[in-house]
Amino acid sequence: MNAILLTAIWGIIMMFGGVFFKSKQTPKYWAIAGLVLIIISNYVELTTGASFFDIDTKFMLSFNSFNLTFITIALVSTLLYFLLSGSDIEKVGDNVSEYFALIFFVLCGVCLSATYNTLLILFLGIEIMSIPLYILTGSDKRNLKSNEAALKYFLMGAFSTGIMLMGIAFIYGGNSEGSFFISNINIGEGKMPVLIAIGMVFMLIALSFKVSAAPFHFWTPDVYEGAPTVFTSFMATVVKIAGFIAFIRLFENSFGKVQAQWQLLISVITAATLFIGNLTAVFQQSVKRMLAYSSIAQAGFMLLAVFALNTTAMQGLILYSAAYSFATIGLFAILIRMYDYTIDGFNGLAKSQPVLAVTATIFLLSLTGIPLTAGFQSKFLMLVAAIRDGHHHWLVFWAIICAAVSAYYYFKIIQAMFFKEAAQDIQDHGSIAVGASITTGFKVLLILTAILIILLGIFPSLITDSIRFLFH
Amino acid sequence: MFGNYITIPHLLVLFPLLAGIITFFIKKESTAKAWSLLSVVITLLISIASIYFRNNKELSGLTYNYMWLKSIGSSISLALDGMGRLLTFLTAFSFVIILIANYKSTYKNANVFYGLFLLAQAGLMGVFLSTDALLFYFFWELALIPVYFLCSYWGGEKRIAATFKFFIYTFAGSLFLLVGIIYVYLLTGATRYSDHNFSLTAFRAVVLYANQQNFLFWLFFIAFAIKMPIFPFHTWQPDTYEQAPTSVTMILSGVMVKMGVFGLIRWVLPIFPMAVLKFDNVVIGLSVIGMIYASLIAIKQDDLKRLAAYSSIAHIGLMCAGIFSMQTVALEGVVIQMFAHGINIIGLWIVIELIERQLGTRKISQLGGLAHKAPVLTILLVIIAFANIALPLTNAFVGEFMMFSGLFKFNIWYAAVAGLSIILAAVYTLNMVQKVFYGETNSITESMKEISWNEKLVLMVIVVMIFLTGVFPQPLFELTKISVAPISTIFK
Numbered sequence A: 001m002n003a004i005l006l007t008a009i010w011g012i013i014m015m016f017g018g019v020f021f022k023s024k025q026t027p028k029y030w031a032i033a034g035l036v037l038i039i040i041s042n043y044v045e046l047t048t049g050a051s052f053f054d055i056d057t058k059f060m061l062s063f064n065s066f067n068l069t070f071i072t073i074a075l076v077s078t079l080l081y082f083l084l085s086g087s088d089i090e091k092v093g094d095n096v097s098e099y100f101a102l103i104f105f106v107l108c109g110v111c112l113s114a115t116y117n118t119l120l121i122l123f124l125g126i127e128i129m130s131i132p133l134y135i136l137t138g139s140d141k142r143n144l145k146s147n148e149a150a151l152k153y154f155l156m157g158a159f160s161t162g163i164m165l166m167g168i169a170f171i172y173g174g175n176s177e178g179s180f181f182i183s184n185i186n187i188g189e190g191k192m193p194v195l196i197a198i199g200m201v202f203m204l205i206a207l208s209f210k211v212s213a214a215p216f217h218f219w220t221p222d223v224y225e226g227a228p229t230v231f232t233s234f235m236a237t238v239v240k241i242a243g244f245i246a247f248i249r250l251f252e253n254s255f256g257k258v259q260a261q262w263q264l265l266i267s268v269i270t271a272a273t274l275f276i277g278n279l280t281a282v283f284q285q286s287v288k289r290m291l292a293y294s295s296i297a298q299a300g301f302m303l304l305a306v307f308a309l310n311t312t313a314m315q316g317l318i319l320y321s322a323a324y325s326f327a328t329i330g331l332f333a334i335l336i337r338m339y340d341y342t343i344d345g346f347n348g349l350a351k352s353q354p355v356l357a358v359t360a361t362i363f364l365l366s367l368t369g370i371p372l373t374a375g376f377q378s379k380f381l382m383l384v385a386a387i388r389d390g391h392h393h394w395l396v397f398w399a400i401i402c403a404a405v406s407a408y409y410y411f412k413i414i415q416a417m418f419f420k421e422a423a424q425d426i427q428d429h430g431s432i433a434v435g436a437s438i439t440t441g442f443k444v445l446l447i448l449t450a451i452l453i454i455l456l457g458i459f460p461s462l463i464t465d466s467i468r469f470l471f472h
Numbered sequence B: 001m002f003g004n005y006i007t008i009p010h011l012l013v014l015f016p017l018l019a020g021i022i023t024f025f026i027k028k029e030s031t032a033k034a035w036s037l038l039s040v041v042i043t044l045l046i047s048i049a050s051i052y053f054r055n056n057k058e059l060s061g062l063t064y065n066y067m068w069l070k071s072i073g074s075s076i077s078l079a080l081d082g083m084g085r086l087l088t089f090l091t092a093f094s095f096v097i098i099l100i101a102n103y104k105s106t107y108k109n110a111n112v113f114y115g116l117f118l119l120a121q122a123g124l125m126g127v128f129l130s131t132d133a134l135l136f137y138f139f140w141e142l143a144l145i146p147v148y149f150l151c152s153y154w155g156g157e158k159r160i161a162a163t164f165k166f167f168i169y170t171f172a173g174s175l176f177l178l179v180g181i182i183y184v185y186l187l188t189g190a191t192r193y194s195d196h197n198f199s200l201t202a203f204r205a206v207v208l209y210a211n212q213q214n215f216l217f218w219l220f221f222i223a224f225a226i227k228m229p230i231f232p233f234h235t236w237q238p239d240t241y242e243q244a245p246t247s248v249t250m251i252l253s254g255v256m257v258k259m260g261v262f263g264l265i266r267w268v269l270p271i272f273p274m275a276v277l278k279f280d281n282v283v284i285g286l287s288v289i290g291m292i293y294a295s296l297i298a299i300k301q302d303d304l305k306r307l308a309a310y311s312s313i314a315h316i317g318l319m320c321a322g323i324f325s326m327q328t329v330a331l332e333g334v335v336i337q338m339f340a341h342g343i344n345i346i347g348l349w350i351v352i353e354l355i356e357r358q359l360g361t362r363k364i365s366q367l368g369g370l371a372h373k374a375p376v377l378t379i380l381l382v383i384i385a386f387a388n389i390a391l392p393l394t395n396a397f398v399g400e401f402m403m404f405s406g407l408f409k410f411n412i413w414y415a416a417v418a419g420l421s422i423i424l425a426a427v428y429t430l431n432m433v434q435k436v437f438y439g440e441t442n443s444i445t446e447s448m449k450e451i452s453w454n455e456k457l458v459l460m461v462i463v464v465m466i467f468l469t470g471v472f473p474q475p476l477f478e479l480t481k482i483s484v485a486p487i488s489t490i491f492k
Helices: A002-020 A026-048 A065-092 A096-115 A119-137 A144-174 A194-210 A219-226 A229-254 A256-282 A287-308 A311-336 A354-368 A374-389 A393-419 A424-429 A440-458 A461-467 B008-023 B029-052 B082-101 B110-129 B133-154 B159-187 B200-205 B210-227 B236-243 B246-271 B273-300 B304-324 B328-359 B375-389 B395-410 B412-437 B453-471 B474-490
Strands: B067-069
Touching: A002 A026, A002 A096, A026 A065, A026 A096, A065 A096, A065 A229, A065 A311, A065 A440, A065 A461, A096 A119, A096 A229, A119 A144, A119 A229, A144 A194, A144 A219, A194 A229, A194 A256, A219 A229, A219 A287, A229 A256, A229 A287, A229 A311, A256 A287, A256 A393, A287 A311, A287 A374, A287 A393, A311 A354, A311 A374, A311 A440, A311 A461, A354 A374, A354 A393, A354 A440, A374 A393, A374 A440, A374 B159, A393 B133, A393 B159, A440 A461, B008 B029, B008 B110, B029 B082, B029 B110, B082 B110, B082 B246, B082 B328, B082 B453, B082 B474, B110 B133, B110 B246, B133 B159, B133 B246, B159 B210, B159 B236, B200 B246, B210 B246, B210 B273, B236 B246, B236 B304, B246 B273, B246 B304, B246 B328, B246 B474, B273 B304, B273 B395, B273 B412, B304 B328, B304 B395, B304 B412, B328 B375, B328 B395, B328 B453, B328 B474, B375 B395, B375 B412, B375 B453, B395 B412, B395 B453
Parallel strands: none
Antiparallel strands: none
């Protein structure tokens, strides 16, 4: 409760603060301060259950440790994002405090999507999350690509919203209780009624749009590439993992009993997502576009949690969202500062910016899933979950083959940074873009992020234990 | 003996790890070099202590347990048995030898080089020590990453592509291993989630049906086969050996390939005995094909490094065949041969490195008459070459003899075909000795000088080891017996 209300309130404060803030840097500090407050209040709620607001939600929201842990991760990722890339948000345009306000509104939507108990709140959450994002995507007004991306994103988003509403309507009409509550969609163990099944498929399609699962991923690379890079970073991490939490909560609560009936469908989507994401990422020259495809590939791995739907899957998804977000935010923070966004632009970075190169390597190793990093532990838990499920073993093997492929493109960047010489024009210019500053503070933050990833790689229980006794 | 918290297995992993991390911060090359030499010597002393303070029970005594990931039942458990002692000693010993032999080489960013070098040692130690499957997997991968960076940064001209092939190959193999580990893990203990366990004991106790074993066997075997490498998974190996800096090639062929052989004995034989019995013919067949094939190619090689690489494939093939013959004598032979082969191949690499550093070439066709210029080197090389062919009195003879007698008991035809590889080994080794060291000197080899003190020292140590373990193999038997006995009883 704390996080939902405080993010909304802070968003409004940031919006009106724009009138009073004199300096361009002020909004960033306000945003960071607000976010820290929200994180603390959310953490208090997670550990003690105490909420600052006494509102009767009529059970439309639920605040259990799983949801709250996820919100904590989303908020901490955003904090990390503000700290690492906050100064780049300032460079996008003139309305700095508006950008921060919009991000707070997105966070409010994220919190709603993580805590919903009825389909209506789910719809609200997804929409509150999406609409500010359309604006952020198009915030680079003079850039044609940014405009195109915003329009594309908006159209696709509107389309998927329509499908989601349709699905909700079908489910509402199809269940005997006539209820929007996700735990009341009482369909028992038997065969799904036709209306519910249609509704479920529509929901599946709409949510697949949001998490960019194949074959509904086509918007992702274009939007991620067109949007200002700092916002791509946010979209690809916090927003995407929020989509997954919404996804898994819906399927766990509403359709968990009839898992056998839709599992094949999910496994095909998972396999396709893994395949398309990984295979296409191999051929990308632009690192930004490669990261877009890599985010599709990682989404494929996260879909394994929806596929398996057991305790391990829940733990794994939470850990995965942390591991994936931290590493991706770190990588994007480095990418924004690069002069050249192609892989060749990373050539020789180890020589000119050793700290950046080493931390980027740790992020990439984590995304690949090499032991000692959080990425390994989360991929590991996903595999355990999928194997424990006991059905569709081929999917596990498909996933590991795709994971091996992913090593190829992640390591291409590592190779470029360490083993290749920079081209002449980059040597003359330097690997870092004009005006981008690599301050000591930035380096320290990158190192801290890398340490956090390694720490989670050795002690994943730091996160997974907080939700351990929740299910079954 | 050091209290409850610090045991020898602990030290063997932690010491190189910490020393390696410290090395990254030593900017001066000579200090970094001296520090890493000191550290590997201390590791060697610890490992000698582990042999001294032993008791004759399997996997007992020097163990360490700490519950690590409680919710999934993985613990940091390290233990030393006879085989572990021998291989950790090999690791510790070869790192000292490698560092001394390459003491005069200079490297760009030396602190990073030596740091990664020590981290690789820590990873290797962990592989040989861990008795928890997940921890084993951790170290298995961790040994790979430093070596990947070492090869790609300091290697030869085509290093990036060659090392990448090596990395993708082994990474894909390890993922299969990981899936296999998870499958077995989910069958351990009772059905309740929290009862599953990654420990070696639990893995050995798990009851697997024949079809489960057959399927899991391949998941484990492919990972180990790629690492060893067994035909047809060997294609990464000659390229990587050729392109890696020689000191890293020494780690790769001297110690790292033993990870695969070790993995088979430690993890595959006791857990999937039925599958081993079922697929013994397939695996031995592949190994024997690999032996003959690699030996034939070795004869045709003009590059000394590639020759040694193919010779290594042939030797490893014999070890794999020895394991799958499932005879006690062969298994003991394999463990002894792991140790012997590690020492011999490192000796061979040192000589190749010497020649290349002095003359700038490793092409057999361009060399000749080195014996006139460097008699001491020649004598030492000839002894190492004899050990490579497994002549009596050398260390390799003991192991190979035992493996062949095991293979003979298993099936006489395999033994006969595999025996050809000994003859072929003699052909390519002696041919190499003859062409490189004897005959007339030419314009290139004219400039060859006698080797310096550190090179003499390490080669002499290696030669002493060759004779020592060749003439008195009894201490090795005692170490291996306790590890092999429980495994061979499974197959009786």
